[in-house]
Each structure stands twice: as structure tokens, then as C-alpha cells.
Amino acid sequence: MRVTSVTTTLSAEDIMYDLKTLVETKVPELTFKDVKLEDNFIQIEGSFKKIINIPFLAKVRILSVFNNILTLKIERIKVLKVGIPKFILNIASKTAAKKASEMGLTYENKALSVNIDEALQQVPHVHLEVEHFLMENGILSLRLKGIEADIDAMQEEAGKDQEEEERLKREEEERKLAEFNRKLGLLDRTEDSYTDFRYKILEKVPYDKKNLAKYAFILPDMYALALRLMKDKRVAKRDKVLIAFTFGYPLVPADIIPSKVPVLGKMDDLAILFFGSSYILNKIPVPILVQHWQGELATLKLVQDNIQKIVNFTPAKTLNQVYGLIDENLEKRRKSYLSDEAYLIPDEEVKPVDLDPIFEPALK
Incomplete structure (x- = not known):
């Protein structure tokens, strides 16, 4: 399937959902609490847990989008309500970019660049190009073109995921039955x-x-x-x-x-x-x-x-x-x-007995 052009919008709630599903799942120490959109800025509040919870606030400005590369700049970060100097922000940006390179994130000229093609590798069989962006009234609008999706491949991938889920479910049921018996x-x-x-x-x-x-x-x-x-x-x-x-x-x-x-x-x-x-x-x-x-x-x-x-x-x-x-x-x-x-009695008093065929436990 191919679509020539379409405009989509992202609200603060949409971005929060993406952060929680795509980032928090991979970095469990991170917790995002609030997102705000205003004047080409995205403000994110959250916390990082390392022994103790460390609250932070980050303000990111969207600079441009060209050749399917979205350029961002971290303008402000507060940790424990203390402002972070810009040279430290640059170091933090480089460090973050190195750790997120597999998601298409790089750091150059004091700016973060998101390669959308590489980021979409997390969603196989889909290609699109971001042509233009606009932020107003707390909504980020993106004009997308050249949208392609291999529906058959996506369905096959979904089928494999479902088969794997069913296999794991069967194995868990078999394990429970074996333990019960x-x-x-x-x-x-x-x-x-x-x-x-x-x-x-x-x-x-x-x-x-x-x-x-x-x-x-x-x-x-x-x-x-x-x-x-x-x-x-x-x-x-x-x-x-x-x-x-x-x-x-x-x-x-x-x-x-x-x-x-x-x-x-x-x-x-x-x-x-x-x-x-x-x-x-x-x-x-x-x-x-x-x-x-x-x-x-x-x-x-x-x-x-x-x-x-x-x-x-x-x-x-x-x-x-x-x-x-x-x-x-x-x-x-x-x-x-x-x-x-x-x-059932405790595990310690083991007395082997022929349990063929299997009885299924009833959860009343």
C-alpha cells in the first residue's frame, strides 16, 4: 500500500504515550510524568530512579526537518530543580545520542538529529517521509509523504507474534499442569x-x-x-x-x-x-x-x-x-x-505415584 501525502497531528498525550511505550519499556529507570507543547518547544517532566528518584525537566526545541531527519536542540534541563549549564547539556546530549544510536539518534553541532528512516526500523515494513512540521495551540502537525506499508509482511509478522504468544501460553499451561500433577x-x-x-x-x-x-x-x-x-x-x-x-x-x-x-x-x-x-x-x-x-x-x-x-x-x-x-x-x-x-500438601513429603493421564485443576 502507498499513500502520496497525509497530514497527521500529535498532542501532548500522544507523545506521552509514545514515550511510555517506546522509551520506558527499554529504560525502566525512566518515568515520564508530563508533556507540554508550545512554540516549537516540547517540555518533558519525569524522574530517573537510581537508588533514589531524581526528578528532571527537559525542554527541547524542534529546529527543522530535512531529508527525513528531524533536528532537535535541548535548550534546558533541570535536575532536582537545579538548572544545568549548557556545556553539561552538550555532554549529556552526546551521551544520550550514543546510547540511542540504534533508534537513529545522533549528536552534531550541539543538536540532536533523529533519522526517521532508522527510527522506523523499530516498526518494520513501514516507510514514510516527514516533509514539514508546524506547532500551534498545543498540537504538533506533521505532513507526511511517500507512505508505504507492506500489509502482507505486517500481517505475517503479526501472525508470528500471535503464534509465539500462543506457544508461550501453552508452555505456561503445561508447566502449571505438570506442577499440579x-x-x-x-x-x-x-x-x-x-x-x-x-x-x-x-x-x-x-x-x-x-x-x-x-x-x-x-x-x-x-x-x-x-x-x-x-x-x-x-x-x-x-x-x-x-x-x-x-x-x-x-x-x-x-x-x-x-x-x-x-x-x-x-x-x-x-x-x-x-x-x-x-x-x-x-x-x-x-x-x-x-x-x-x-x-x-x-x-x-x-x-x-x-x-x-x-x-x-x-x-x-x-x-x-x-x-x-x-x-x-x-x-x-x-x-x-x-x-x-x-x-494439595507441601512439597517436602514427596511420594511418587502414576499420574497418567493428567488431571486439570479446577479454580472454583
Whole structure:
């Protein structure tokens, strides 16, 4: 894209924004506080922090613009409200020019020159020429010509920046997940009479049938999990009531809920059990589930990932939707749990455990 000529304006606010984004980011010790434009002068107030904050005031006069080179002269600098002699200003100008040479800034004949072509290297794929300037009423007007921009290259550059940003974001998420799973490995797993019973049964299972056995144990493992959650003081009381009902109801031989009762009356035992399982696996914090789960964590993750899909194909879907609204309103009044990370133990007590696949922390 090419534009023959255009006039643009810069206010004091615009220059302040450019100073903060282009200069402060590269020189963190500098802080700009105020900019004023008047009679070809740009006055800048700020501070330089080196152990202590040193306030300064600089007044720069725009001399000319020719061959795309903007010539400036530092007329006045005050540091700590003390005027600086001109010979010191000349030395300071030379020093500043050396440090900013990569931005097209040079010092010659007691004046600072800004090579706009070199300065624009900070903004690749763009070329323009400053033909004329005018300052009045606190506004700096610049007439620009020969404006060229390689839109395709700029879009490609922006795409690369976005890809890099997304890559860094993914790496950070992966790091957090790895750390979360590492800390899950520090948890003391619950052991009780069911632990011994399960171990003895598995010992009698033939080696080639052990993979099938771990799936056969899903239902008893879920009941063991439910019982252990009932004993855990960290589990909310209303969740314990729901666990007791959904896991206890299928064990009652008689149909204690009349068919006329809305929603529940039309539910079979299996649907109610599916609903209870889905609820606790999605509501209870992951570290508590991991701590009380007796089987392999990969099996727990498998059930956790797929239980909702099963619920959606059973009458439990309706119960899940109805109670979901109730639970959502109750949670707005008072949250039942902290974030998952709050239930992890300190780093010192390391106990390695198989954590494949990865559990994702839920920030409630």
C-alpha cells in the first residue's frame, strides 16, 4: 500500500504515550510524568530512579526537518530543580545520542538529529517521509509523504507474534499442569478394610485378566469413594446428603419413591447412581477424589471424562439439569470448596505415584 501525502497531528498525550511505550519499556529507570507543547518547544517532566528518584525537566526545541531527519536542540534541563549549564547539556546530549544510536539518534553541532528512516526500523515494513512540521495551540502537525506499508509482511509478522504468544501460553499451561500433577503425587492415599479386600481379590485374578478386573472394580471403587467422602470433613454437608441418597437408594430393595413424584419418580436405580457419580466427580475437588480413590488414577480420569456422556443418554440428564440449577444458586450464596490447589500438601513429603493421564485443576 502507498499513500502520496497525509497530514497527521500529535498532542501532548500522544507523545506521552509514545514515550511510555517506546522509551520506558527499554529504560525502566525512566518515568515520564508530563508533556507540554508550545512554540516549537516540547517540555518533558519525569524522574530517573537510581537508588533514589531524581526528578528532571527537559525542554527541547524542534529546529527543522530535512531529508527525513528531524533536528532537535535541548535548550534546558533541570535536575532536582537545579538548572544545568549548557556545556553539561552538550555532554549529556552526546551521551544520550550514543546510547540511542540504534533508534537513529545522533549528536552534531550541539543538536540532536533523529533519522526517521532508522527510527522506523523499530516498526518494520513501514516507510514514510516527514516533509514539514508546524506547532500551534498545543498540537504538533506533521505532513507526511511517500507512505508505504507492506500489509502482507505486517500481517505475517503479526501472525508470528500471535503464534509465539500462543506457544508461550501453552508452555505456561503445561508447566502449571505438570506442577499440579506433581503435587497430586504427594497426597497420602486412603487405606482401609476395602483396600485389603480389593488387594486380596486382585491377587486371585489371572495375570491376563487383570486389565479387565480394573474395569470390573469401577462400581465397588465408586462406592468405596462415596463412603470415604462421607467421612471426610472437607466435603460439604449437602453433598454428603446427596451422596448418601444417590448411592444408598439403589441398595434399597423396595421402591421408596412413588412414581407420581416429579423427576425422581420416573428415575430407575441406575440413572440415580449415574447422576450421583457424575455429581461428585465434577463437584468434589480433584485432590480429595485422588486421595480417596482406590483404583488406578487413569481409571478415575477415564470415568471422570466419560460419566457425563453416559448421563446424557439416560433419564439422569433431567435430574442433573434440575439439581444443577439448585446447586448453582446455593453456590452463589456460599461456595462449598476452595480451589483445587488449596487441597494439595507441601512439597517436602514427596511420594511418587502414576499420574497418567493428567488431571486439570479446577479454580472454583
